[in-house]
Amino acid sequence: MDVAKIDAILKKYNGNPDFLIEILQDVQEEWRYLPVDLMRHLADELGVPLARVSHIATFYKAFSLEPRGVHEVQVCMGTACHVKGASRVLDAMSRELGIGEGQTTADKQYTLEAVRCVGACGVAPVVVIDDEYHGDLMPDASAKLISRHMKEGAR
Amino acid sequence: MTQINFTNLGSAAAAEKKRLAGYKAMLMVCTGTGCVSAKAFSLLDTLKEEVSKHDLDKDFLVVGTGCNGFCGQGPILVVQPQGVFYQRLKKTDMTRIVEEHLIGGKPVEDLMHRELSSNEPIHKMDDIPFFSKQKLIALRNKGLVDPENIDSYFARDGYAALKEALEKGSSKGVLAEVKTSALRGRGGGGFPAGVKWASCIAAVDKTGKEPVVVCNADEGDPGAFMDRSIIETDPHTVLEGMCLGAYAIGAKEGFIYIRKEYPLAVTRLEKAISQARDRGLLGDGIMGSDFSFDIIVHRGAGAFVCGESTALMASMEGRAGEPSPKYIHNVESGYKDRPTVLNNVETWANIPVIVEKGGKWFAAIGTGDVSKDPWGGSSGTKVFSLVGNINNTGLVEVPMGITMREIIFDVGGGIPDDREFKAVQTGGPSGGCLPASLLDEPVDFDTLTKAGSMMGSGGMIVMDDHTCMVDVAKYFMEFLKTESCGKCNPCREGTVTLYGILDRITRGEGVKGDIDDLERISRVMEAGSLCQLGATACNPVLSTLRYFREEYDAHINEKRCPGKVCKDLITFTINDECNGCMVCAKRCPTNAISGEKKAKHTIDQNECIKCGICNDVCKYDAVNVE
Numbered sequence: 012m013d014v015a016k017i018d019a020i021l022k023k024y025n026g027n028p029d030f031l032i033e034i035l036q037d038v039q040e041e042w043r044y045l046p047v048d049l050m051r052h053l054a055d056e057l058g059v060p061l062a063r064v065s066h067i068a069t070f071y072k073a074f075s076l077e078p079r080g081v082h083e084v085q086v087c088m089g090t091a092c093h094v095k096g097a098s099r100v101l102d103a104m105s106r107e108l109g110i111g112e113g114q115t116t117a118d119k120q121y122t123l124e125a126v127r128c129v130g131a132c133g134v135a136p137v138v139v140i141d142d143e144y145h146g147d148l149m150p151d152a153s154a155k156l157i158s159r160h161m162k163e164g165a166r
Numbered sequence: 167m168t169q170i171n172f173t174n175l176g177s178a179a180a181a182e183k184k185r186l187a188g189y190k191a192m193l194m195v196c197t198g199t200g201c202v203s204a205k206a207f208s209l210l211d212t213l214k215e216e217v218s219k220h221d222l223d224k225d226f227l228v229v230g231t232g233c234n235g236f237c238g239q240g241p242i243l244v245v246q247p248q249g250v251f252y253q254r255l256k257k258t259d260m261t262r263i264v265e266e267h268l269i270g271g272k273p274v275e276d277l278m279h280r281e282l283s284s285n286e287p288i289h290k291m292d293d294i295p296f297f298s299k300q301k302l303i304a305l306r307n308k309g310l311v312d313p314e315n316i317d318s319y320f321a322r323d324g325y326a327a328l329k330e331a332l333e334k335g336s337s338k339g340v341l342a343e344v345k346t347s348a349l350r351g352r353g354g355g356g357f358p359a360g361v362k363w364a365s366c367i368a369a370v371d372k373t374g375k376e377p378v379v380v381c382n383a384d385e386g387d388p389g390a391f392m393d394r395s396i397i398e399t400d401p402h403t404v405l406e407g408m409c410l411g412a413y414a415i416g417a418k419e420g421f422i423y424i425r426k427e428y429p430l431a432v433t434r435l436e437k438a439i440s441q442a443r444d445r446g447l448l449g450d451g452i453m454g455s456d457f458s459f460d461i462i463v464h465r466g467a468g469a470f471v472c473g474e475s476t477a478l479m480a481s482m483e484g485r486a487g488e489p490s491p492k493y494i495h496n497v498e499s500g501y502k503d504r505p506t507v508l509n510n511v512e513t514w515a516n517i518p519v520i521v522e523k524g525g526k527w528f529a530a531i532g533t534g535d536v537s538k539d540p541w542g543g544s545s546g547t548k549v550f551s552l553v554g555n556i557n558n559t560g561l562v563e564v565p566m567g568i569t570m571r572e573i574i575f576d577v578g579g580g581i582p583d584d585r586e587f588k589a590v591q592t593g594g595p596s597g598g599c600l601p602a603s604l605l606d607e608p609v610d611f612d613t614l615t616k617a618g619s620m621m622g623s624g625g626m627i628v629m630d631d632h633t634c635m636v637d638v639a640k641y642f643m644e645f646l647k648t649e650s651c652g653k654c655n656p657c658r659e660g661t662v663t664l665y666g667i668l669d670r671i672t673r674g675e676g677v678k679g680d681i682d683d684l685e686r687i688s689r690v691m692e693a694g695s696l697c698q699l700g701a702t703a704c705n706p707v708l709s710t711l712r713y714f715r716e717e718y719d720a721h722i723n724e725k726r727c728p729g730k731v732c733k734d735l736i737t738f739t740i741n742d743e744c745n746g747c748m749v750c751a752k753r754c755p756t757n758a759i760s761g762e763k764k765a766k767h768t769i770d771q772n773e774c775i776k777c778g779i780c781n782d783v784c785k786y787d788a789v790n791v792e
Binding site (some may be wrong): 028029030031032033035036057059063066067070071072073085088089090091092093094095096098099102103106127128129130131132133134135137142144146149151154156 | 199200202203204236237238240383385386387388389391394395426429430448464465466468469470479481482483484485486487488493551553554555559560561591594625627633638641642645651732753755775777778779782783
């Protein structure tokens with residue numbers, strides 16, 4: 012556990028437990044998951060029960076108790092995307108990555124997620140890879156996109 | 167940084183207007199999320215390079231703006247003030263625009279939008295049907311300001327409404343205008359903002375507690391993105407609206423609760439707040455008056471239920487977003503038990519215009535008579551996200567009372583690929599699907615509710631005849647069962663049970679009595695759920711049953727999916743149109759397609775996983791889905 016890093020995050024929010032969700036988001040971003048010992052440390056430092064920290068950690072979708080992959084592949088499942096075939100896009104991504112929704116590849120490189128509307132409905136169906144948006148992405152194109160991403164990553 | 171006060175706001179605006187008038191034209195590149203997905207940022211860089219390369223920096227200003235609204239045509243560039251609209255741009259087009267239009271003086275016709283029927287290029291943005299029927303209030307600055315530059319907002323007379331209100335020193339005057347406007351909450355509920363604010367003031371008088379104002383930017387409804395767009399485009403209008411609200415109710419503290427799924431909006435919002443603070447428009451003694459107010463941003467972490475007011479406030483206090491019973495309203499006891507006014511982004515964005523132009527002006531737009539009672543109609547405009555199976559996708563702002571037909575066919579340009587309109591879904595997961603027979607109904611709060619749907623935050627998802635309405639109901643129930651917080655029984659168990667039944671029906675395992683069960687469980691959820699998420703969760707089921715019952719019957723009785731969507735009820739075959747181009751065989755993920763080159767192919771039904779890719783890639787209409 013890197014105490015200096017956690018202290019920096021706590022300091023950013025003045026150790027205010029009102030910002031517990033934001034603090035956990037920063038931890039999630041840094042560690043790619045919420046380690047249990049770290050959640051315990053935060054509970055002590057902020058003076059809140061561990062139960063509240065774990066309630067938040069399991070309530071909101073942004074958090075994971077297992078390490079997520081280096082790259083996050085998010086398939087938007089909003090209504091506009093659904094009407095334009097998002098579930099078929101998710102299937103194509105899943106086939107290409109060889110993992111199911113919510114899973115991480117064995118080499119810890121990719122996590123595949125079905126996410127709620129990302130608000131780019133005008134260019135549905137949408138896939139977001141590491142915060143980069145890709146619009147008008149039909150199943151075939153999405154398979155090509157991720158296979159290219161995997162090859163480039165390997166290089 | 168010059169601090170803005172009553173005397174110098176006008177000159178700051180004039181100085182910026184003068185600076186901009188010094189240019190022959192401004193090149194407004196849309197950098198909303200839709201266009202960014204089509205590489206708008208790299209386009210912006212290329213354009214800047216091209217302009218510099220030709221030594222035109224003195225004559226032309228390149229600006230990255232927020233969402234233009236016509237997302238389906240991105241990336242977009244508008245040359246202002248002439249209003250020449252270019253669409254679907256590539257990097258190489260930048261050279262042409264600079265050389266042919268800016269230097270040569272001849273706009274590039276083949277990069278313009280084209281009339282659907284005649285295919286003629288349309289030179290001016292305002293002449294494009296998508297834009298011509300719109301009336302902009304909340305989106306008035308879209309494509310015209312640089313969201314990351316507060317001076318740009320001054321040049322559009324930004325913060326003038328706040329200045330006038332503070333100068334007059336009448337918080338009651340602000341409240342009176344908002345009351346007269348009869349503005350109803352744009353987040354879904356449609357509660358009159360003026361009534362809410364007045365109740366909050368009464369609660370402050372009663373309890374003596376410090377009130378707060380909150381902006382709900384948690385926009386969770388799938389298919390709606392107007393709040394994101396307003397923040398990405400014109401963040402200061404939201405801040406100014408909140409300042410006016412805070413002044414009216416006497417709040418010193420404000421909060422914006424925004425989804426973390428909107429990273430660009432969060433960045434622009436934080437930048438805007440910091441610029442407003444630097445210029446003395448947030449903080450102590452705003453514009454030199456005795457009014458002090460500041461705003462803190464809270465980022466949500468992915469939970470649809472947090473759009474519900476009590477859940478949102480729990481989340482703002484650093485807790486799980488579970489709703490509480492509303493025995494006491496938020497205006498009396500909301501955030502940390504203080505009197506709280508909560509409005510969404512679009513509602514706040516309307517406030518500066520209402521204060522500036524007057525409540526009467528706003529109330530004159532829209533439906534019904536709101537002069538005595540804000541519930542008597544729907545005043546003003548509404549922003550809709552027009553998406554799904556529609557030609558012109560994007561954000562539109564239209565007067566309340568316009569018909570759905572006008573929105574979908576005039577503004578939206580109708581259904582692509584010669585398909586037929588089947589339904590339009592409004593109101594997000596709490597809303598419903600409306601059929602073609604209701605297309606001529608006016609769009610306002612009360613008409614949509616009466617039809618079994620609701621306004622919601624303004625998502626309008628158009629569905630063509632290749633949509634399965636049972637699948638749509640199942641889709642929403644899948645969403646809602648996952649998003650149900652689990653606190654109360656009717657919602658937690660009801661959504662799961664409804665999903666189970668719908669799932670069986672779409673797999674061809676529906677039985678007699680399923681529809682009765684769907685209806686019965688829906689009624690229990692409606693009556694017994696703790697919050698509105700649960701109470702309205704059955705709307706997608708009830709509305710599809712009300713208008714598309716025959717599709718349920720086809721699934722249950724004939725094991726047939728009329729929309730040709732439900733995998734277990736369809737098969738893919740290749741017809742005689744096939745010329746053996748082999749594209750489908752190459753792209754089939756399970757190698758289920760075989761056949762010689764230039765000869766008709768066949769699909770092995772045992773291998774076919776019904777992914778539909780063959781149908782997507784076939785250029786000859788040779789794939790049958792039955």
